[in-house]
Amino acid sequence: MESTLFSLSKIFNERLFRIPDYQRGYAWTEKQLKDFWNDLEQLEDGKNHYTGVITLEPVEDVISSNWHDDTWIISSKSYYPYYIVDGQQRLTTSLILIQSIIEASSKKCQELNYTPISDIRKKFIFDSKDNGISRSYIFGYEKDNPSYEYLKTEIFLEHSETKSQKQETIYTQNLKNAKSFFLSQLDALSIKKIELLYRKLTQNLFFNIYTITSDIDTFVSFETMNNRGKPLSHLELLKNRLIYLSTKLSNEDYEKNSLRKKINECWKSIYHNLGRNKSKPLKDDIFLFNHYIIYFGSELFPKEEYVAKTLRIPSLNSPQRDEYANFLLEKKFTTKNLNDSKIDLISINNYVENLQNSVDIWYQLHNPQDSDYSSEVKNYLDKINRIGINAVSPLIMIFFKNEHSNRKRLQFLIEIERLIFIVSLHNIRFYYLDVDDLNFLKLSIEFHNRKFTSEELIRKIEDNANKFLNTREARDLMIKLFRDKGFYQWAGIRYFLYEYDLTLSENSKTKRVKLDWEIFDNFDYKSIEHIYPQSSRQLCWREKFKNFTSPQRKSLRNSLGNLLPISKEKNSSLKDKCFENKISNNLNAVGYRYGCYSENEITNYTEWTSKEILERGLKLIEFMEKRWKIRFSNENEKIKFLGLEFLRKK
Known part of the structure; x- marks a missing residue:
């Protein structure tokens, strides 16, 4: 294994880079991008910065000869093709920044540091035969990877005959976000500062270059090396492992190649589905865990130890989160099992097929409106x-x-x-x-x-x-819980109030939904209003509730009938205003009259006292009974559930 220190400009000297199919896509997010940008900004002019390791594997002639778009540059210009085993995140980021610099500076000049922008593009982005329409991209992915099409068309802004087949995934979204980040940073810089930044990037960032020799197993190296930087997810490691095992099978080459293709297609489908909803991408390890439960559970579930651990895994935030990954990577899909005939081409193929069939359903379950x-x-x-x-x-x-x-x-x-x-x-x-x-x-x-x-x-x-x-015991526990603690801290309060408002909208003339769940469920601000406020210093409230003890007033405030969903960020503006001012006034339009259906319903009341809190609470319990088929024995039990039995005595 050879090691040398190179600047980015030297690295991109008669080399052709491809990210192989067993690699994950571009995974850097804003945190890593900011760190990279800050390293460049803080680097003093003329000083060098050690950036990390890049590990390369020479591509055999039998493989590169099939790279039809690139054979001319390999044979005529003596470019040497390499796979990037480690360091693709840093290199991808550098190329995105170079493309962003090209776009930002092209608006102001045609040269950077006395180098024509066309020459910069030819060195780092693509070269062409006789300035013709053919392109050989200096850096890219293997052909079947959806990130390659995205990189060419959306990042490098190149035309592609297969653009209509472009797939978007979590990784392509990361590519897009990186370019947007760099363009926004460059927008504020003068051409002089852009030139300085370009010089630092290409001349002053230094990398260790390791070239893997033929006696080193590339797949094993990939797993070992990728404990640096942004860690690989278990799903990403699993893809590499399955491709590795496909190369070790004793089957015919055409069968092994077919399995490898199926693995790549499966992972393309997985990342496409996990990233389809850009505003709410799905976590890859959570999908893998849930599939694992179903697919391999019968092998494991009889073991009581496994049951105890698994019951605490779904949040994937506990120390046991790696239990399922250990099974997949250390116990199931291993070379030992392959040698012992415990797994084979058929079993790997069946697992991959099942995984691919499951991810589409997984996406639709979490995005039902897109099903x-x-x-x-x-x-x-x-x-x-x-x-x-x-x-x-x-x-x-x-x-x-x-x-x-x-x-x-x-x-x-x-x-x-x-x-x-x-x-x-x-x-x-x-x-x-x-x-x-x-x-x-x-x-x-x-x-x-x-x-x-x-x-x-x-x-x-x-x-x-x-x-x-x-069960009497369960019902008594439920009643005691809410009688003692009220409904404000109940984990289901938002869902319950939203469902009630939804029912009101369905029964309205317009049927228009006024309460947006995404806003309502946002915990960045209070979305549950206490009609009788928690802080009730105003005379109007003190007079109405002066005959109650402090614990009783707390029970009234947190009882179900006193809680109201707020459709906009107006909770803080209403605060402890008197009831008539909470409904509406001449000075603003943030009162209940202008809110959701539940708020509108409150405007039918002329005042707000313990009587109205109890009355509305009983009405909401009636809705609960009808909506979820819950039955209370009598009205006294309902009032106990509301924590307001002291009102009976009064």
């Missing part, structure tokens, strides 16, 4: 995403894979949503829910293995929800 499901199914998937889909996502994914009846899917979702809501009333962390035989991870695996039918699963979920409601 081909019925409007009723979309509606309930939206509800489950709002109340919390994480704990039940593997069960929903396998149910939708196995069950295609729209009626059964809807019935299943209705019961799941109802159960989650009922569980929230008991303040139980849903991740750890295990009611009798209702362990959701276990259910997912058993349903995957067809141990019971769709109808039996739906009935099982419904029965367990009813147990929460009909």
Whole structure:
């Protein structure tokens, strides 16, 4: 293995770089981009900065001879082709910045540091035969990678015959974000400062260049080296491992090549789906974990130790988050298992196919409005995403894979949503829910293995929800919980108030939704209004509630009937204003009269006292009973649930 220190300008000297298919795409986010930019800005003119290691693998002639767009530059100009084994994030970032510098400076001049911009483009971006239409890109991805098409057309602004086939993924979004970041930084710089920045980037950043010799296994090197920089996700490591295993199989080359192609297609599909919703990209390791639960659970779930650990994994924030990755990378997909015939071409192929088939469903479950499901199914998937889909996502994914009846899917979702809501009333962390035989991870695996039918699963979920409601002990616990603590801290309060407002909108003449869930669920500001305010110093409030003790006033403030969803950032502006001023006044248009349907409904009241808090609380409980099939024994039990039994005495 050879090692030399090079500047970026020297690195891009008669070399052709390609990122191989086992590599992940561009993963740097704003944090890494800012660090890179700050390193350049803070570097003194004339000083050098050590940037890190770049590891290269020479590309064999038998492979590069198939790079039809590049054979001319390899044979005629003696460019040597290399795979980038390690360091692609730094090199990609440097190339994006160079392209951004070209675009920013082209508006002001045609040279940088006495070098024509056309020469800079030829050195770092692409070269062409006789200035013709053919292009050989100096830096890029292997052809089948969607990031290559994106890099050429959206970053380098080049024309491509296959642009219509362009796919966007999490990685292409990162490429776009990096270019936007650099262009915004360059926009404020003079041409002199841009020239200085370009000189620092190409002349003063130094890299160690390692060239891997043929006796070193590239795939193993990739896993070992990529513990630097932004760590690889388990999904990214798994792709490399599967491709590595495909090269070690004893099957015919055409079968091994077919498997390798299928792995690449699968990962393209995964990253396309995970990044399709740019405002809410899905986490790759969470998808991989949920698929793993279903696919391999039957091998593991009988072990009690595994059950105990797994029940604490879904958040992927605990020390046990690597348990499933250890299984995939250290126990399942290993060369030892390959040599022992515990895995083979068929088993790897089946796993990859199942993974690819699952990711499309995974995307649609989390983005139901971008699916081909019925409007009723979309509606309930939206509800489950709002109340919390994480704990039940593997069960929903396998149910939708196995069950295609729209009626059964809807019935299943209705019961799941109802159960989650009922569980929230008991303040139980849903991740750890295990009611009798209702362990959701276990259910997912058993349903995957067809141990019971769709109808039996739906009935099982419904029965367990009813147990929460009909057991005296569970009901007493629920009532005591809210009587003691009120509803303001209840984890389900936003969802409940949103569902009530949604029902009001459906019953209105316009049916227009006034309360935006994304804004309402934003915890950056208070979105739940206390009509009788928490800080009630004004005389109008002190007079109305002067006959109550301090604990009783606290109970009234946090009781269900006193809580109101706010459709805009106006909670702080209303504060402790008197009730008539909260509804509306001549000075502003932020009162309840101009808000959501729940706010509008409050304007029907002429005053706000303990009587109105109790009256509205009972009305909301009536909605709760009807919406989630919850039954209270009598009105006294409802008033206890609201924490307002002292009003009966008064």
